[in-house]
Amino acid sequence: VVSVGAEAHREYVERAYRAFGHSVLRRASQILANEAEAKDVLQEVFVGLLARPSQFQGRSELCTYLYSVTTHLCLNRMRNEKNRNRLRDEHAAGIEPAAASSPDVWAELRQILNGLSDEEARAAVHHYLDGMSHSEIGVLLECSRRRVGDLLERTRARLGSVKPKRWGGVA
Amino acid sequence: MTMTETCLSDLELDVLLAVEFPAASEERGRIHVAGCVRCAARLRELEHGRAAFEAMELPFEGPRSGAARARPRRWIGWRSLGAVGALAAATLGLVVVAGEDASGWRSDGGAPSPSERAGETARLGGVRLKGRPQLALFIGHEGHTREAGDVEPVYADDQLQFAYSSADAGYVAVLSRDGAGLVSVYVPSEARVAWPAPAGERRLLPESTILDGTLGREQLYALFCGGELELAPLAETLRERGTLEAPENCSMRRIELDKRARP
Numbered sequence: 261v262v263s264v265g266a267e268a269h270r271e272y273v274e275r276a277y278r279a280f281g282h283s284v285l286r287r288a289s290q291i292l293a294n295e296a297e298a299k300d301v302l303q304e305v306f307v308g309l310l311a312r313p314s315q316f317q318g319r320s321e322l323c324t325y326l327y328s329v330t331t332h333l334c335l336n337r338m339r340n341e342k343n344r345n346r347l348r349d350e351h352a353a354g355i356e357p358a359a360a361s362s363p364d365v366w367a368e369l370r371q372i373l374n375g376l377s378d379e380e381a382r383a384a385v386h387h388y389l390d391g392m393s394h395s396e397i398g399v400l401l402e403c404s405r406r407r408v409g410d411l412l413e414r415t416r417a418r419l420g421s422v423k424p425k426r427w428g429g430v431a
Numbered sequence: 432m433t434m435t436e437t438c439l440s441d442l443e444l445d446v447l448l449a450v451e452f453p454a455a456s457e458e459r460g461r462i463h464v465a466g467c468v469r470c471a472a473r474l475r476e477l478e479h480g481r482a483a484f485e486a487m488e489l490p491f492e493g494p495r496s497g498a499a500r501a502r503p504r505r506w507i508g509w510r511s512l513g514a515v516g517a518l519a520a521a522t523l524g525l526v527v528v529a530g531e532d533a534s535g536w537r538s539d540g541g542a543p544s545p546s547e548r549a550g551e552t553a554r555l556g557g558v559r560l561k562g563r564p565q566l567a568l569f570i571g572h573e574g575h576t577r578e579a580g581d582v583e584p585v586y587a588d589d590q591l592q593f594a595y596s597s598a599d600a601g602y603v604a605v606l607s608r609d610g611a612g613l614v615s616v617y618v619p620s621e622a623r624v625a626w627p628a629p630a631g632e633r634r635l636l637p638e639s640t641i642l643d644g645t646l647g648r649e650q651l652y653a654l655f656c657g658g659e660l661e662l663a664p665l666a667e668t669l670r671e672r673g674t675l676e677a678p679e680n681c682s683m684r685r686i687e688l689d690k691r692a693r694p
Contacts, residue, residue: 267647270611277491279449282484283441283477299489306491310611311645319452323445392440 273310280323281306284330290389291334293370301333328400331385338373372418379403383411437463439470444477564597564655566684582687587644593618593653596632602656603628603636606669610647610690614670616662617651625660642690649688650674656681 284305288298308329316322369388373381379401386392386400387408394405394412401408439447439460447460464470568579571590593605602625605617618638619626626637652669654660657680669675677683 267610267612274491275451278485279451280445281489281491282481283445283448285484285489286477286480287441302489303492319449319454320446322452323442323449327442327445390441391438392442396440396442 270310273306276309276322276326277306279319280326283323284326287327287330287389288334291331291370291385292337297337301330301337304333305330324400327386327390328382331382331400335373335378335381335385338370369415372415375418376415380411380415383408384415387412387415438467439463439473441473441477444470444474447474448477448481564595564599564601564682566603566653566655566682567594567596568592568651568653568686569594579686581685582689585642585649585688585690586693587642587690588693589642591617591640591642591651593636595628595634595636595653595655597628597630597655599657600630601628602626602654602658602660604654604656604660604662604665605636606652606654606662606665606675607649608669608673609645609649611645612673613645614666616666619662622662624662625654625656628655642688646690646692649690651686651688653684653686654678654681655683 281302285298285302288301288305289295292298292301305326309326316325369384373384376384382401383397386397387394392400394408397408398405401411443460444464446454447457447464464474568583569576569592570579570583570585571592572586593603595603603618604625607615607617609615617640618636620638628634628636652675654665654677656678660678660681665675665678675683675685
């Protein structure tokens with residue numbers, strides 16, 4: 261971890277915004293299905309990065325952090341009562357999933373995310389939306405692969421008959 | 432296109448795209464993408480997404496100024512402060528009481544009386560005030576208070592309290608540009624225009640500030656103006672130019688805080 265001056269840190273955050281802003285916005289749009297809210301999350305994520313006094317080691321560590329905090333902020337918003345009601349009413353209409361992902365699965369997942377624990381919801385987002393492996397999710401959630409497997413198993417149970425698959429068709 | 436166990440996740444593909452930052456190792460990812468139709472296609476999609484994002488010209492706004500943004504500093508009214516202001520007075524051997532106070536700092540921060548607002552010359556403690564308005568800053572640090580010079584070392588959670596002396600009523604505002612380049616209006620924190628200040632000697636402003644943890648050089652601009660002063664244009668000028676000149680009909684004091692990490 262390298263500490264930097266305030267001006268240098270601001271430049272670092274702006275560089276991170278150029279490099280990863282598209283990724284944050286894409287994922288926030290997918291999770292929230294609301295472009296305006298996704299843009300708010302985009303700003304919130306990088307304002308949060310501005311407030312962090314340190315830099316990350318390389319792009320992988322930074323990207324991992326941004327994935328994690330984006331998921332966290334989006335899930336928080338989804339737990340907001342207003343958003344819950346809106347999602348229920350809209351029944352996932354208008355969502356524009358990544359071309360490679362399964363829209364049916366993601367629409368179903370969004371319906372049940374609010375009924376999951378925070379840990380389960382984060383695991384579900386990273387698995388079904390981001391296509392991450394159990395190892396990658398374990399890094400983000402700071403838990404073991406086995407724990408990730410358990411979390412996803414619970415999610416599958418909540419989904420019931422939907423039987424979600426990861427995008428690309430591999431379970 | 433079928434995903435295999437060795438296929439890259441979106442996170443790994445996003446990492447490949449972020450060439451602005453150094454990567455410890457991306458060779459495995461590049462090799463895989465070169466030989467994987469699915470991952471190559473997904474990488475192209477993400478590249479298009481990045482290009483679309485750049486075309487949107489959606490800038491990083493940074494923290495918003497004023498009431499709209501999540502305020503990194505805690506603002507406290509003078510009546511509930513009871514700390515730096517009282518310490519400021521104690522430091523100077525003064526007695527702080529609410530209301531008219533001919534001998535010390537006035538602590539009520541209330542609206543000026545009609546006679547004060549009329550701009551009549553103030554007579555306090557038998558001393559006729561002359562000259563330009565004077566602005567002073569007191570800094571509270573771990574139970575001790577000192578008057579600030581033009582450059583002051585400070586720490587997170589230090590308390591700031593401005594005071595002024597003026598023969599005439601006017602309008603007071605304190606603006607800040609912190610080490611991260613963020614502009615804030617310290618006093619008044621929730622108003623459109625500068626605070627209407629009654630004439631008087633050694634009067635404390637109605638709000639104090641507790642500093643947040645943003646380190647670096649922070650510039651404070653304390654203004655005492657003869658007429659009403661809109662704050663938004665001032666904040667915008669400070670944001671754009673990084674500095675502030677005294678507006679017409681205003682006295683200004685500039686103080687530089689060197690905000691350091693707590694030992």
